[in-house]
Amino acid sequence: MTPMIRAQNITKTYVSKGIETRVLRGISLHIKKGEFVAIMGRSGAGKSTLLYQLSLLDTPTEGKIFLSDEDTSNLSNEERTRFRLHRLGYVFQDYALIPDLTAIENVMIPLLMQGMSQKKAEEKSLKSLERVELSHRKDNLPSELSGGEQQRAAIARAVVHTPDIIFADEPTANLDTVSSKAVLDLLLELHKKGQTIVMVTHEEEYGALAERIIRLSDGVVVS
Amino acid sequence: MKRIHTFRSVIRVAFFLGIRQIRRANPWTTVLIIFIMALTFLNLVVVSGILVGLIEGSESAYKEKYSGEIFITKPQTKDFIENSPALLSVLENLPEVKAYSPRILSGGNIEANYHNRLINVAPNSVSAGLSGIDPILEDKTTGLSEGIVRGIYLDPLDNDGVLVGSNLLEQYSVVPGDIISLLKNTDIGSKILITIGGSSKEYTVRGILNLKVDDITLRVFMNKSELRLLSGGQNANVSQIAVRLKNPTETSALFVKNVLLGNGFGDTANIKTWIEAQPKFLKDIKVTFAILGNAISSIGLVVAAITLFIVIFINAITRRRYIGILKGIGIDEFAIELSYVIQSFFYAVIGTTIGLIAVYGFLVPSFLAHPIDFPFSDGILVAPIGPTFFKVGLLVLTTIIAGYIPAKMIVRRNTLEAILGK
Numbered sequence: 001m002t003p004m005i006r007a008q009n010i011t012k013t014y015v016s017k018g019i020e021t022r023v024l025r026g027i028s029l030h031i032k033k034g035e036f037v038a039i040m041g042r043s044g045a046g047k048s049t050l051l052y053q054l055s056l057l058d059t060p061t062e063g064k065i066f067l068s069d070e071d072t073s074n075l076s077n078e079e080r081t082r083f084r085l086h087r088l089g090y091v092f093q094d095y096a097l098i099p100d101l102t103a104i105e106n107v108m109i110p111l112l113m114q115g116m117s118q119k120k121a122e123e124k125s126l127k128s129l130e131r132v133e134l135s136h137r138k139d140n141l142p143s144e145l146s147g148g149e150q151q152r153a154a155i156a157r158a159v160v161h162t163p164d165i166i167f168a169d170e171p172t173a174n175l176d177t178v179s180s181k182a183v184l185d186l187l188l189e190l191h192k193k194g195q196t197i198v199m200v201t202h203e204e205e206y207g208a209l210a211e212r213i214i215r216l217s218d219g220v221v222v223s
Numbered sequence: 224m225k226r227i228h229t230f231r232s233v234i235r236v237a238f239f240l241g242i243r244q245i246r247r248a249n250p251w252t253t254v255l256i257i258f259i260m261a262l263t264f265l266n267l268v269v270v271s272g273i274l275v276g277l278i279e280g281s282e283s284a285y286k287e288k289y290s291g292e293i294f295i296t297k298p299q300t301k302d303f304i305e306n307s308p309a310l311l312s313v314l315e316n317l318p319e320v321k322a323y324s325p326r327i328l329s330g331g332n333i334e335a336n337y338h339n340r341l342i343n344v345a346p347n348s349v350s351a352g353l354s355g356i357d358p359i360l361e362d363k364t365t366g367l368s369e370g371i372v373r374g375i376y377l378d379p380l381d382n383d384g385v386l387v388g389s390n391l392l393e394q395y396s397v398v399p400g401d402i403i404s405l406l407k408n409t410d411i412g413s414k415i416l417i418t419i420g421g422s423s424k425e426y427t428v429r430g431i432l433n434l435k436v437d438d439i440t441l442r443v444f445m446n447k448s449e450l451r452l453l454s455g456g457q458n459a460n461v462s463q464i465a466v467r468l469k470n471p472t473e474t475s476a477l478f479v480k481n482v483l484l485g486n487g488f489g490d491t492a493n494i495k496t497w498i499e500a501q502p503k504f505l506k507d508i509k510v511t512f513a514i515l516g517n518a519i520s521s522i523g524l525v526v527a528a529i530t531l532f533i534v535i536f537i538n539a540i541t542r543r544r545y546i547g548i549l550k551g552i553g554i555d556e557f558a559i560e561l562s563y564v565i566q567s568f569f570y571a572v573i574g575t576t577i578g579l580i581a582v583y584g585f586l587v588p589s590f591l592a593h594p595i596d597f598p599f600s601d602g603i604l605v606a607p608i609g610p611t612f613f614k615v616g617l618l619v620l621t622t623i624i625a626g627y628i629p630a631k632m633i634v635r636r637n638t639l640e641a642i643l644g645k
Binding site: 052057058081082083084085086088090092096098099100101105109110112113114115118141157 | 229231232233235236239240243244247545548549550551552553554555556558638639642
């Protein structure tokens with residue numbers, strides 16, 4: 001079976017004021033379709049950096065990343081943007097909702113960009129909000145939602161266009177225990193329906209919920 | 224990869240984002256920006272409009288109070304329009320003509336307080352133009368009586384009275400006496416001695432005229448028959464005819480002019496429409512003021528552009544993280560940039576609409592009803608539709624560019640760095 005994500009010898013080096021910092025050192029990995037993988041490691045291990053490379057938010061210094069067997073290393077900026085729009089979903093640590101848009105508008109925006117009509121986008125977004133039990137707050141601005149509600153709205157946005165992979169970067173970091181559990185339950189539910197999920201977390205308890213854990217230390221996969 | 228980002232979806236997302244940003248922006252900020260746009264537009268239109276209006280006020284006064292729509296003058300080489308009675312007879316019978324005023328012109332010396340003048344003291348006198356008019360026809364044609372600022376209008380049977388232009392008299396003139404010669408201590412009721420060649424006669428000042436037209440304020444008016452007598456003229460010819468038309472348009476004026484030329488009067492007189500008759504210096508000043516007005520206004524335009532640039536730049540830079548997130552989830556960069564352009568466009572359109580309402584709904588009518596009382600002109604606000612809408616376009620275009628550049632600067636930054644707030 002073709003892996004959903006295939007990374008080959010990924011390195012990432014940052015240069016600041018002439019000083020090179022090698023954050024990822026030749027990482028290779030495979031993630032299968034429908035797999036729920038947690039990337040774990042201590043602070044500074046390079047787990048978020050790896051997620052940014054895999055999710056096409058950043059470009060590795062060396063190495064290749066294949067998503068659904070498509071080599072992403074030769075994609076232009078515009079093509080990477082399009083790839084993210086149609087094939088990937090994101091859940092960020094601090095929710096990353098647009099403050100001028102209501103919950104439903106935040107969810108709708110990728111659909112509108114895909115060319116869907118406003119009416120259809122609204123219907124589909126409402127269903128997505130229903131899935132995360134937030135339809136009753138659809139017309140609220142992010143500032144009117146609690147942290148847990150904002151993260152649920154972010155998950156609704158991440159899944160509304162049925163992406164191939166969802167990337168979640170510390171999705172529970174800013175949440176209390178109850179809200180964290182609700183968010184993880186949502187991710188697990190999506191996984192059960194066949195969704196490929198890659199989640200970065202430093203919480204052992206939450207990482208244990210994933211199907212597989214990739215542990216990083218000093219920019220290399222240790223297990 | 225199949226291209227699905229159609230231009231349509233980019234536009235739609237841009238409007239979706241732009242409209243919501245405007246709707247949910249701080250209302251006071253929005254009001255302030257729109258206020259700046261409206262003021263900039265007013266600056267663009269009003270500054271040059273008033274400068275041009277100053278001269279247009281002069282031109283209008285010249286036409287209304289002196290030349291009429293058709294202005295017939297003697298050839299430079301002659302003293303009179305030959306065969307004037309025939310020309311006046313044609314004017315009398317032309318259905319397009321509402322009124323006309325034949326005038327005799329002469330130059331002379333005017334002296335006041337001559338009864339008490341001491342031998343070694345310079346006379347209180349000026350050299351000035353003299354106009355011999357038919358007071359009734361003149362008033363019908365140019366409304367000269369409306370220019371009386373003191374005293375009474377000339378009676379057709381008054382052979383001893385004159386009207387004196389305000390800029391010949393020290394106490395009424397807007398030009399200081401050290402620049403031009405002025406009659407001192409002369410007012411209504413004063414006796415003045417008018418001399419033409421070797422002929423002199425004493426007259427009484429009946430009224431003072433001020434119509435902000437030099438050809439009136441620097442002249443003395445008396446009955447035509449009286450001037451003819453004083454200047455020794457023997458025939459019935461006149462020097463100048465102002466013609467007022469029923470339809471005071473350029474087309475109508477050209478038609479009447481052509482009729483007169485067709486009757487052969489072009490050989491004995493200069494026949495001009497009021498536009499052709501306007502003094503050249505007025506036309507030159509009008510062009511100069513228009514250039515000056517546009518130069519001053521363009522500074523306002525630059526200030527508005529910088530203001531909007533700063534507003535959009537601050538707006539975009541404080542939202543750069545959200546811009547990064549939008550890019551991160553796959554929103555086209557151009558859609559985000561366009562959302563800021565839509566905001567700029569909104570501010571410009573609302574601002575100029577308010578400006579247009581202020582100009583055409585309030586300022587232009589107000590200036591017409593109450594012109595600014597400048598010493599040499601009744602200043603009005605000139606805002607022709609074509610150039611005004613050109614300025615609307617210019618302001619909108621400037622604000623679009625001023626909105627696009629900062630948006631582009633912020634949007635093109637690295638997506639991940641923007642998301643991480645770096």
